[in-house]
Amino acid sequence: MRLIVVSAGLSSPSSTRLLADRLTAATLRHTDAEPEVIELRDLATEIAQHLVTGFPPARLAAALDAVAAADGLIAVTPVFAASYSGLFKSFFDLIDKDALTGKPVLLGATGGTPRHSLVTEHALRPLFTHLRALLPPTAVYAASQDWGQEGLAQRISRAGAELARLMTPTTSHDTARAATHDTARAAAGDTVPDVDTAAAIAPRSPTGAITSVDRADGFEVVPFAQRLAALSVE
Structure with a gap:
């Protein structure tokens, strides 16, 4: 350098x-x-x-x-x-x-x-x-x-x-360490998560009407009009 x-x-x-x-x-x-x-x-x-x-x-x-x-x-x-x-x-x-x-x-x-x-x-x-x-x-x-x-x-x-x-240039140390950790989990029979980080940490609605990861394939999005109608009924 x-x-x-x-x-x-x-x-x-x-x-x-x-x-x-x-x-x-x-x-x-x-x-x-x-x-x-x-x-x-x-x-x-x-x-x-x-x-x-x-x-x-x-x-x-x-x-x-x-x-x-x-x-x-x-x-x-x-x-x-x-x-x-x-x-x-x-x-x-x-x-x-x-x-x-x-x-x-x-x-x-x-x-x-x-x-x-x-x-x-x-x-x-x-x-x-x-x-x-x-x-x-x-x-x-x-x-x-x-x-x-x-x-x-x-x-x-x-x-x-x-x-x-x-x-200091970015090294692959952290990436390699994360890969080693996932490999160890897989060998132990754990499922290594493969979900979007935002989806994994997004909060779930208290009413359950809007959820972040209700389905395995990602987000479930409830249209605003549908949500508003649900609130009116409640």
């Missing part, structure tokens, strides 16, 4: 890159994905050229392809004017509109004050929801005073575990 990490930090060293690295480490504790970091500040000129010409230079094209092919994505931006940075938005404006559909994306942001802590919810999450990405419940915002605090470490750990869980 491939984990692509997009950092929009502008300085070096960068608190945005630091948060991206921490989120990556937390994710890799739960998955053996291969990480790759894309520093947007190194692609700023190429991003501007693509926006103007419509053609991506080679390095930018490789970065866009890497995001599209990733099994999971970590996207971290500094906060500018209470939102994501222009560089961050410009890069994701260039992503193919279907590239992130169903892709797990962990969101992160850094800022100088806790007052911007909801930027992940009012700016980042709507953007990636529009791109139809699969977003973990936890997004991580780190203000300057949060570094070294236990609360930030806990949020990072929880977010990494959530992303890894979404990245």
